[in-house]
Every structure is written in C-alpha cells, then in structure tokens.
Amino acid sequence: MCGICGMVSPQQGAAPDLEVVARMSRRLSHRGPDSDGVFHQGRAALAARRLSIIDLDGGDQPVANEDGSVVVVQNGEIYNHRELRRELERRGHRFATASDTEVLVHLYEEHGDGFLERLRGMFALALWDSRAARLLLARDRFGIKPLYYRVAGGTLSFASELKAMLEQPGFSREIDPRAVAAYLAFNSVPAPLTVFAEARKLPAGSALSWRDGALTETRFARPRPVPAERARTGPAGDLAEELREVLRDSIRAHLVSDVPVGVLLSGGVDSAGITALAAAEQGEAVKTFSIGFEESSFDELSKARLVAERYRTDHHELVLRPDAVDLLPRLVEAFDEPFGDSSAVPTYLVSQLAAGEVKVALSGEGGDELFGGYYTYVADLLAPRLGRLAALAAPLVEALPSSDSKASFDYKAKRFVRAAKLPPLERHHAWKEIFSAELRASLLGERDPGWDPVDLYRDRYAETRGAEPLARLQDVDLGTYLVDDLLVKTDRSSMAHSLELRVPFLDQRVADFALGLATPLKVRGLAKKRLLRRALAPLLPDEVLRGPKQGFSIPLAAWLRGPLETFAREVLSPATLARQGCLDPAFVTPLIERHCSGREDLSRQLWGLMALTLWFDRYAI
DSSP, X not given: OEEEEEEEOSSTTOOOOHHHHHHXXXXXXXXXXXXXXXXXXXXXXXXXXXXXXXXXXXXXXSEEOTTSSEEEEEEEEETTHHHHHHHHHHTTOOOSOOOSHHHHHHHHHHHGGGGGGGOOEEEEEEEEETTTTEEEEEEOTTOOSOOEEEEETTEEEEESSHHHHTTSTTOOOOBOHHHHHHHHHHSSOOTTOOSBTTEEEOOTTEEEEEETTEEEEEEOOOOOOOOGGGOBOSOHHHHHHHHHHHHHHHHHHHTOOSSOEEEEOOSSHHHHHHHHHHHHHOSSOOEEEEEEESSGGGOOHHHHHHHHHHTTOEEEEEEEOOOHHHHHHHHHHHSSSOOOOTTXXXXXXXXXXXXXXXXXXXXXXXXXXXXXXXXHHHHHHHHHHHHHHHHHHHHHHHTSOOOOSTTOHHHHHHHHHHHTTSOHHXXXXXXXXXXXXXXXXXXXXXXXXXXXXXXXXXXXXXXXTTSOHHHHHHHHHHHTHIIIIIHHHHHHHHHTTTOEEEOTTSSHHHHHHHHTBOGGGTOBTTBOSHHHHHHHTTTSOHHHHHSOOOOSXXXXXXXXXXXXXXXXXXXXXXXXXXXXXXXXXXXXXXXXHHHHTTSSOOHHHHHHHHHHHHHIIIIIO
C-alpha cells in the first residue's frame, strides 16, 4: 500500500516545482512510512510513499520499464501479478524486481490503456509515457483506492488524499456548495465532487488521460447486474457450493503477501466467513481483531469469539469506551473531507489495534451490497405491498418514543412509513437519507445550490434498465454508498495507522457471480444474504449465521443523550456556526433539543454536522 502524488506541466521544458511535490509526498507519509521515491523527467514528476508488502527489498517506487520510457506509481495491490508476469516474460519482457507494480509498465507496453482491464486487484495509479508525453491516471473498478486530481493553468496534479493537494501554492479553499449539499444528504461527499471547488475525485473504474493540457476521461470497467432474464436461479445447493469456491479463490488471492495478514472480525457473516476461509489457507494461526461495546445491542464480541475459538485464531479484542472529544478531531484529520459516518470510530480503533500486530488485514466491505445484507433491501421488497397500510399507520408510528438501541424498531418503522409510497429509487434513498431536501435548504439558506444530490443516484440507476428491480438498487449502493462512504472509511481509518486493508468480496470474480444472481437468492421476505449464508453454513456457528446484522457501529444515540451532549452543544454552538457561515444556527439547535429530549433519533444528523464543523475549522480556513 502506498500514497502517490505528482504534477505534470503542459509547457515543454517547464519542470514541476519539485519542492511542492516533496511537500505533497510528506503529507502522505502515513500511507507509506517504509520508503519514498521521486521520478522527475522534463515536465513530469511522480512521487510515492511505500508501505512494504510485496518484494520488501526490491519493490520501491517509482518503477520503470527496461528503457525508462514508461514510469508508474501505484497505491494498491495487483493480486494476479504473478500470472501476468509469467505471461509477459514469455513475450520477452525483462523484470528487475519481484514487485506487483513492475507488472504495470510491461503490461502497458503490450496492451496500451487496455492493460487496466487485465488487472485483478485494488489500485490507484499514475503512469507517465515519455514517448507520448502523456500521463494516465486510473482507479480500480470498485473504487477501493482513492485518487484526487486538480487542473490549474493546464497543469495537472494528483494525490491519494486531498490534504496533499493543499500543499500546492495557489490552491483555493473555496467550498463547492454542491458538495456540501450532497454531504448533508449522504454524510459523505460523492465522486466526482470534492469539498473544494478546485479538485475532483476520479470515479471508480475510470481512467484520465492528460496530454499537452488536454484531458480525456474514460470508463474502463463498470460492474453491473445482468439483465433480468439472465439472472441465475438453479439449485441453491449447487450455487452455494460454487459461491464457496469463488470466495475461497478470492481469499487465496488476497492473502498474497510477504508480511503476515490478519482479519478484522466483527462477528457478522461476512468477516466470519473471511476468517474461516483464511484459516483454511494459512499454515499458521490467523490474527483476528474485534471491537466490543458495553451496550449489549451493539456488542458482537461473543459471536466473534465463537469464530475465533472455532478456528483457533490469534484473537485480539478492544472494548470501546470512546473519548469523542479526543477521537472526533483525530478522525477529521484522517478524513480530509467532511465525513459523517460514525462507524469510522470503531473502524479507526480496530485498525489501530490491528496495526500493532500486522501490516495487512482483510475486511468484509462489499458483502452487503453484492449479496443483499441490508434491512433496506427487505424494505424495498415490502414497500410495494405495504405502502397503503404504512400510510394508515403513520400517525401511530410517529408517536413512538425514540430508543437508544441499534437499528431500533421505532427508527426503522418511522423511516418505513415516511418513504413507503415513494418511487423505488427515491424510496431507497429515503430509508437512509440524512437531511431531506427541505432541511438542507433550511440549513444552507442562501448557500443552497438548488441542486438535488439524488441526481447522482438517478444517473447510476438509469444505467441498469432491464435488470431486476432490487438488483438495480443494490447497484446504486455498490457505486455510491460503498465507494464514497464505506471504502473511504476503511481506507482512511486503516492508512492513518499505516495498515493495508483488503476487501475480498470486492473481487471481480466474486462480484460477477453475485451480480448474476436472481433476487430470491439474495433477499426473500425478511431473510437477507440467503445464498451467502447457505454457502458459509458448513464453516460458521449457527449463532453467527442466524444473528442480526450489526457490524462495526457505535451506540451514538445514547452517547449524544449522555456523555457527548455537552461536546455536541459546544461544537454546534450558534457562535461557531455563525463564525463559519456554512450552516444556519437557527435550524441546528432545535435538532439537538429534539434528539436529547428523546422525541426522535437524530444521532446520524448531529454527528454529521459535528464532523462538518470540525472539518471546517481544520481545513477550510
């Protein structure tokens, strides 16, 4: 794993400012503390910070081909690099290292930009072709690894994290109002937007070509559900066995490393399945890492222990007693855009725990989106049948008091009755919407851009016409919520501690299998992840297979009504909000009162606003 950055000038003979590139690289040192390197040739400069995982002695970056005409820096891992290397050697290419990164330059020589389609792995890369005087940026098909870029005066700059871009002289910190509106809707900033108007994110599965100041963006990969008539049904037993082997193959590939690999074990089906399959592949005990809570409805340590005991893992636990006054500013520093998903707290802490023992760990992101793990998918299927009943029950449901339990009945019921009669996509968004369009307009006042962030969802949704209805909604999550929230969370939380997180569910072969399944194999009635659970049934305890989804999340509602209330009121004080000029204080304080009185669970909204205001003081001023 690495951090990469660089600059390229449109003017022949105009060299990039190498001191600026060096400063950008230093801001990424947490992503690669083991070594650093810089390539400079004419108008191009590429830099990399390395976390040594494969070819510990010879894999430093940047890496060039035989004659030095093609140079690359990469953040990520290419899991099929050995197969590609053997193929390239048969075609006459000579390798100077055993690293996965060197495969990229030779593969580019053979296939041009088409080399990206051959890669199995997670990556964000920059490749300089000196003969063509061309820079190519690319991001893996699932968006596992981040890549930001900026064009100013024809000069293209890029970096793994936005904070590195701030080292450039003249970088404007003007806030993009559309990004703030999207953040208030989603609690994260979706690609291609960034919070700063001057910078952009490269979307997942995309490549950006720069030549003489001209940019061309292309999409080289787009995982998508199959047309409805091609969705697989077949005998569930046979499909479960096939899925188990596909997962085993992915785990095997994701364990390729020259350093030990652990597993973040939440106690849910996804991470438990990864642990079970990894234990079968490794010759020594797998190191597993779990977070627990004192609040029983959020604690899964008992289930994690069952899996750890069954597979005799080297198990490590941490019972979370968070100090949010200390933690939230640390998260703001790590997440250099506003990020309001409170599950970043346990992910950050379990990454810190794991980093004390390993440099690489496996995590279960992607399993819910691909195999149907969210309660929202159950609601998507029930709503067409229960919409009228939900409308009749709405007054009674709205009167229910707010509970502090995770995913409590009152929270889910209120969400359901408010959205059940909406069209499919709008309904799906409403299940997890942070602030409605009306509240966003009130919070932003004259700064409201008058733009609906859900249009990003609509664009994605329109691309899958002909697929099964639920599969289309899962695809929206796969390309938005997963990329812009969950994968941002895992990347920044782990990299803050120089830990590489790998996500075996987001493997092309696993995804192709999942995207080809008919809906009843994923969700039917109240049952979720039906085929995945069947595939993992021989490997896992019944308590894990049949238990409710919890994952790495925190008892935020209770904390904000207790030990965090004072902190929240300070962070969101009218004086602070008025000074920043981003949010209208008149609409924020009533949210605090409504939550603390127990009338409604507004914990996600309040946490998101706290993260935004703390970020504003750290990065926007």
